[in-house]
Amino acid sequence: xxxxxxxxxxxxxxxICVNTCPKGLIKKSNKTNRLGDYLVEFDDKNNxxxxxxxxxxxCPDLAIEVYK
Amino acid sequence: xxxxFSTPKSMKEDFKFTFCPGCDHGIxxxxxxxxxxxxxxxxxxxxxxxxxxxxxxxxxxxIDCVEAPHGRACASATGVKRTNPEKFVFTYxxxxxFASIGFAESMHTAIRGENISAICINNxxxxxxGGQLGPTTLMGQVxxxxxxxxxxxxxxxxxxxxxxxxxxxxxxxxxRVALDTIPHINxxxxxxxxxxxxxxxxxxFGFVEILSSCPTNWHMTPEEAHEWVKNxxxxxxxxxxxxxxxxxxxxx
Numbered sequence: 001x002x003x004x005x006x007x008x009x010x011x012x013x014x015x016i017c018v019n020t021c022p023k024g025l026i027k028k029s030n031k032t033n034r035l036g037d038y039l040v041e042f043d044d045k046n047n048x049x050x051x052x053x054x055x056x057x058x059c060p061d062l063a064i065e066v067y068k
Numbered sequence: 069x070x071x072x073f074s075t076p077k078s079m080k081e082d083f084k085f086t087f088c089p090g091c092d093h094g095i096x097x098x099x100x101x102x103x104x105x106x107x108x109x110x111x112x113x114x115x116x117x118x119x120x121x122x123x124x125x126x127x128x129x130x131i132d133c134v135e136a137p138h139g140r141a142c143a144s145a146t147g148v149k150r151t152n153p154e155k156f157v158f159t160y161x162x163x164x165x166f167a168s169i170g171f172a173e174s175m176h177t178a179i180r181g182e183n184i185s186a187i188c189i190n191n192x193x194x195x196x197x198g199g200q201l202g203p204t205t206l207m208g209q210v211x212x213x214x215x216x217x218x219x220x221x222x223x224x225x226x227x228x229x230x231x232x233x234x235x236x237x238x239x240x241x242x243x244r245v246a247l248d249t250i251p252h253i254n255x256x257x258x259x260x261x262x263x264x265x266x267x268x269x270x271x272x273f274g275f276v277e278i279l280s281s282c283p284t285n286w287h288m289t290p291e292e293a294h295e296w297v298k299n300x301x302x303x304x305x306x307x308x309x310x311x312x313x314x315x316x317x318x319x320x
Contacts, residue, residue, distance in 0.1 A: 003069060014090035014283075014290045037089075053073040054250055060094035060290075061085050066073035 002051030003067045004042050010063040013037035017055035017064060023048050026055060076101035078110045083128045090290025092247040092280035093121055096189055097128055099257045100160065103264055104131065113156045116145040118170075120162035121195045139170025142177035145184045156267065158185040164194040167229050168203040174233075178273045181238020185263045185274040188229055191282035192301065199285030203227045206304050211285070226304070230277040234310035240272035243309040246279040246302060248294040255307075262314060271313050279305060 004026075011033065017026045018040060025048060029041035042049075051068035078101045087093045104110055110131060117125040119138040126133035136144035141159040149157040166174050166188040174186065193211055194200040200213040204226050208217040218226075234242035241263050245256035256278060263274030279301050281293035288296060 002072075010084055012085075012089035016090060016290050016294075019291050051072045056073040057250055057253055058095070060087065060089075060091055062075050062079070062094060062098055064073070065071065065075070067069040068072045 001047050001068065002044075002049030004049065004051075004055065005065045005067070006040055006042065007063045007065070008033060008039055010061045011039055012061055012063075013039060014060065015040065016058050016060065020055050020058045022052070022054065025049055076105050078104045078130055079128060080130045085128065086124050087121060088282075088284040090281065090283040090293065091121070092191075092278075093189060095247050095253060096187070096256075096278050096280065097122075097125065097160075099253070099260055100158075100187065101129060103257070103261055104129075106261075107264060107268070109156045109264075112154070113158070114145075114148050114152065116141040116148060116157065116159040118159070118161040118165040119196075120165045122160050122162060122189065123196070125160055139165050139168070140173050141165065142170065142182075142184070142186055143173040145186075146177055146180075146182045149182060149184050153183075156264070158187065158264070158267075160187050161189070162195065163188055163190040163192070163204045163229070164202045167227050168194075171203070171227075175236065178233050178236040178239045178275065181236075181240075181272040183267055183270055183272060185267045186276075187260065187263070188275070188277045189280045190229065190277050190305070191280045191285075192226075193282055193285045195282050195285055199282070204229070204305075206300060228305060230275065230305075230310050233273075233275045233277075236273070238272050239275060239311050240266040240313040241274040241276075241309075242311040243275070244277045244279065244305060244307050246297060246307055248279070248281065248297040248302075252307070259309070262309075262312070266314060269314070277305075279307075 056064040230244040
């Protein structure tokens with residue numbers, strides 16, 4: 001239902017979104033950015049995301065876009 | 069699919085924030101950009117930026133900016149507004165810039181009742197220069213220049229900016245907000261909107277103090293820093309609106 005896209009060039013791996021998502025759909029991934037920090041990935045196998053945009057509102061780097 | 073949340077149009081397309089990971093500055097810049105979009109001010113705005121963490125604001129926002137000397141953003145904005153009264157003019161400053169180096173300029177801009185809006189990001193330290201003790205550092209807080217904590221004998225007390233600005237007769241709106249939770253972010257946007265609207269209505273000086281986290285200089289993770297804002301900063305700097313002339317009209 002909902003979908004988020006993470007802009008990896010803006011993400012600084014602060015993991016605020018990981019702690020914010022009420023359903024725990026955002027996780028640390030194994031991919032790293034140019035600084036060696038582990039990026040985040042959106043993992044929504046059961047279509048649980050309702051596009052509440054709480055992750056995007058708390059993202060300090062405007063790295064998350066939300067679609068519904 | 070329909071976009072529910074996307075980058076504001078008044079941000080530059082290829083911007084990358086120069087703030088540290090987890091810093092709340094980015095949220096404050098987003099709120100300002102969203103309001104410029106909502107109030108349709110993009111072509112009519114001049115921003116006066118400060119020296120500090122927000123010094124590269126002109127790299128993020130696609131609006132005209134004046135780079136003021138350290139602490140003098142309100143003074144520069146006064147000149148810009150007096151020569152261009154039809155423009156929308158706001159300043160974006162940190163607490164070290166607004167309340168320490170430029171406190172005289174900031175206070176006198178409020179006392180004169182200049183028709184501009186000012187935003188002050190309060191993170192209790194001089195963030196860009198390495199976390200030195202600032203005017204808003206809390207009692208007992210350890211910084212690089214107060215290694216045993218702030219005490220009243222040596223460093224004095226922290227300044228409460230929003231209350232001080234609210235005492236000035238020229239102020240039309242003064243509020244303190246925080247960015248640690250989603251409800252506080254929504255309240256911050258409403259306060260910023262009022263500070264912008266008092267200028268558009270010509271009521272006087274609009275001011276918003278935003279409590280922000282500084283994970284790097286506080287030596288915390290971003291979530292710990294938000295907890296510290298909630299547990300230590302907000303009891304010391306209470307949130308709320310301290311002056312609002314939009315309901316009762318102008319002091320004349």
